[in-house]
Amino acid sequence: MEPPSYEEISQQPPALRIEVSNPPAYTSSLPSTPPPAYGDVAVVSQPAPVPIIASCLRESPALVVCPHCQELVTTKIKHVAGKNAWGICMTLSLLFCGFCLIPLAIPRCQDVVHLCPSCKKQIYVFER
Numbered sequence: 001m002e003p004p005s006y007e008e009i010s011q012q013p014p015a016l017r018i019e020v021s022n023p024p025a026y027t028s029s030l031p032s033t034p035p036p037a038y039g040d041v042a043v044v045s046q047p048a049p050v051p052i053i054a055s056c057l058r059e060s061p062a063l064v065v066c067p068h069c070q071e072l073v074t075t076k077i078k079h080v081a082g083k084n085a086w087g088i089c090m091t092l093s094l095l096f097c098g099f100c101l102i103p104l105a106i107p108r109c110q111d112v113v114h115l116c117p118s119c120k121k122q123i124y125v126f127e128r
Helices: 006-010 083-095
Strands: 063-065 072-074 076-080 111-115 122-126
Antiparallel strands (some): 063 072, 076 111, 111 122
């Protein structure tokens, strides 16, 4: 099929034209006020952190009151092999002898010991 000729196209009505008017000019209706002085400063403070109970400690460091030195501290954590890690180790030694020590190297299989950074004493042990 061939396209229409120039004469056929020129006989059709012209395309619809839409007239666009310019938008109205911007006028400010607000009164001009100077900015506030630097002396008017709002002070925003965050609430003080709330320590948690030692028995609620999990696998991450937390803010607690040390039961030994009575200081508000963020605990230091240390992973140690617990019952869960040794149980998995024994099971793997029966099934796959070469892989039995893997649970002793994976932190998710180990217990988490929370220590006080001030007095270096143990606060809580999270057993898995």
